[in-house]
Amino acid sequence: MSAHTTQISGPLVVCDHPAEFAMGDRVAVGDVGLVGEVIRITPHACYLQVYEDTTELKVGEPVTGSGGALSVELGPGLLASVFDGIQRPLELLRERAGDGIQRGIQAPALDRTRRWTFEPALKQGAAVNGGAVLGQVKETPAITHKILLPPHLNGTLATIADRGEYCLEEPIASVRDAGGETHPVYMFQRWPVRIRRPVSERLSPDTPLVTGQRVIDTLFPIAKGGSAAMPGGFGTGKTVTQHNLAKWCDADVIIYIGCGERGNEITGVLQDFPQLRDPRTERPLIERTVMIANTSNMPVAAREASIYTGITIAEYFRDQGLDVALLADSTSRWAEALREISGRLEEMPAEEGFPAYLPSRTAEFYERAGKVRTLAGETGSLTAIGAVSPPGGDFSEPVTLHTQRFVKAFWMLDRNLAYARFFPAIHPLDSYSEYAGELAQWWQNLEQTWHEDRSALVELLLEADKLKGVVRIMGEEGLSERQRKMLLAERVIKEGFLQQSAFSPNDRFASPQKQAALLSVIMGQVRRLLGDETPAAQATRHFQLDALIRLKDEQSSKEIEAIRAWPNTNPR
Amino acid sequence: MAEHEPPLERGPDPVIYTELERIEGPLVALVTALPGIGYGEAVEVVDRAGGRRHGRVVLLDGDKVTIELFQGTTGLGQDGERTRFLGRPISVRLDKNILGRHLNGMGEPIDGGPPLTGALYNINGTPLNPTARSYPQDFIQTGVSAIDAMSALVRGQKLPIFSSSGLPHDQLAIQLAQQARIRPELSRQELSRPELNRQEVSHPDVSREERSKEREGELVVVFAAIGVKHDVAVRFAREIAGQTVSFINLADDPVMERLLTPRVALTTAEYLAFELGLHVLVILTDMTVYGEALREVATARGDIPSRKGYPGYLYSDLASLFERAGRIKGKPGSITQIPILTMPNDDITHPIPDLTGYITEGQIVLSRDLFRQRIYPPINLLPSLSRLMGDGVGEGKTRADHHPLMDQLYAAYARAEEVRMMTRIVGEEDLTETDRAYLAFGHALEHQFIAQGESQERDIEQSLDLGWRLLGGLPLEELTRLSRQLIDDHRSLLEQGPPGEQP
């Protein structure tokens, strides 16, 4: 018996014959085959969330199940691609259907015809368990893609292909399980997006994800395998910061999710990333990047799925023993998509119309980040960094609050800093990172005085903040000479160290060495400034503070010695 | 996308019903229909008096069809009305003769001219594949310093004006529409020449008349009035010369029609830009009225409200409009949007400006404070922003010093505002020399740089030079956002210092 649509309300469609379906099944809805997912089953009806526009869908059109849950394809061909929220390849869709996204159009996520050079790592007869590395494919010059046995398959390797060129449809191995049944294995596998991929052990994050952004790395660092969120009102720099991290952080693979944001921001990445080079591999950044683009004008339900599509792809690269960074801009749009579907299901809303399961879903998402021992015994990590867009810039709203509970680094973007074009506008006092303690030793190994300098910097910022409160009421008159100089020092720290323009060719990325050198030079000069009798009015000139502020933009990460030699360096 | 039947001799199977089964509230009616009705399908109800009302299908439940009527349900009864399903989504007919026409908020002529006879276009458009977009990066000179130098507009951008009631946003929008032009001699890139363009070379010193003539072919304006007062609509119609299409939904027109007006206007803009290859500037005013109409309709439908009673999907709904700006790879035209909205209570955190800011590529914010000081245009620089400026200005686009200069002007102005706040409490007597210089800088920036005449046009070079001269009033060691090289290169402007106050 076949199911047909009985009710249509925007992205929510109801069909009959609920016994045909299981929760989470991927379905094809209507004559054109819109992609949907089963989200509720009642005695007489099955509720579907449809990932495409339902305009023109009629009552009585067929609904067919695919027999499986909403899944993604994982294998060579992911890198340098752009997918929508349900992993349809956008470039291919454009070739087939033109500039607009047409309803019902389908295309396999991974190119079936492209041939990859497979190099086997195991021999016939080897005992293999789920997650084993069968071989590898050099997917891009930057990334070697390991071909993994699907997680739940164990047995002996009945056959394995020789080194050679294969396409995704050709089996490269077969495995005989304990029951004697033989399963073909391909270079790609499928995995349901809402289920986390298994690992053999979770490890605690202990290495920094170097982002090249000083305010993050030095003040509020994130570890490889950690989680962070970045709340901020519109125009405070969430997207530019996410792009910066995608460009410069020292992960092996980047998953960038444009979730309900602007089309042109995706276009910008697609324009920049093939040209920009990874400072470590010298290869174009696009070669290590997978993009998921479900922009604000694309269907809402697919926005909800985009987050899961992205994190599943991220887990898959992690399972190959790589360090993966996932950037989601913006998780608020994901939460709003949840709210919209929940509203149509007439569920009881909790706060501000959001469903009661918002916190648990948020927790589930960030819990998929982590440093792990993979099934194959290697170490891999998945770092998750989400942007949050609070309505009215008010951080006490549900999405910001619940996110804050489940991440360990919290970078609060400040509207007033953004107004003064002080970027990154990460508030240097309100933000925090619980990784700072664990990662201090890493920096200490790089620079003997790092810990001391950083503490002095933080203390000075706190002290200066108090003084500014005084100045606002009593004017500078109320301050001693030393206190005035502290305000000067604060300015040098903020403008000479924390500020870092994405547009500065020398400073958009700062290596750890540059960060450490700059910190040491600036804090050295600050100590001299505060320990000296020169009156505040002459201090800027006497200590060349304006030149010190410019140092970051004048010397790139290649010129560490020149930074250390300041003020005896000539600007180029 | 386009269907070629004339409007009412609809599709495969014209179904006419005589009964509305239930009428629920001001907007919604229920019909029992045969199968074959599509979600979102356009509906026409001819009421007893012979009046036509338009609507669309908003819910299908078995054989029950719920429709929403743009002109409301008042006066409708169970018998005597004829309901017709049109077999297609709400669409508008467009042809080349639309330039110069005046239409109502639903795209029907109101200028006494002939009906449009081209193909039908679905007013919801199709979401653009992000890989089909081409990144906007051609600088548009508006002649307004506060915009060109500080929050530059580029072709294909969506840059709204955040205003408040009583402020001169209409004047500013008209000025932008009149003055906006490309400066081909500044940029190295080839300019695409749309078919209606004439050959032209701009010289900075040509007279105003010559310039506006030269510009005529360059920008086509699509103007959508959404629930505005009659005199506002008349003013735009009069002052935006040249090739313009206007869609007018006045304050006393049906509220629900307001939801269609911007969609009809943007469908027209897409036709002009991507089928005829024109550069289109779309002015939508007032988006706050649009948002209120959406709230009214959502409330009538019983949708769960989120902030301030606005529905949770306000963001997606606004995005479905604003994202219809941009450029497409391989196509010559472009759509630049300048939506205007009024911030209720001057509150930028109100849901409409807030969500707009989250969608658009920056915003130009007007300030009541500057307006009171008779500064025109009263642009509040600090919260204003153009996100596409990074790639739209600089060497080969405007001038190499543009971006750093802008940065420095913002930083200095933010500092000036801080000092100003401080003096409100502690007075000016005890200020340091430097703080005094900042106060003077802030004043000069507002009165000489932001302020300019209602039809005064400054070239980008003039605006940037003026910026340098204003910075000349600050001690050199304060200019840390500028490299030593840039400072050396502009020493003579810095030394000239701020010009005297203009009368």
Ligand SMILES: Nc1ncnc2c1ncn2[C@@H]1O[C@H](COP(=O)(O)OP(=O)(O)OP(=O)(O)O)[C@@H](O)[C@H]1O
């Ligand atoms: N690190 C940076 N360096 C230089 N400029 C920056 C930086 N971060 C942000 N900006 C400036 O601020 C603007 C706004 O930043 P961005 O688009 O990232 O904001 P956002 O927080 O993502 O806003 P929204 O929530 O509306 O998407 C940018 O266009 C850019 O001009």
Ligand SMILES: [Mg+2]
């Ligand atoms: Mg953003």
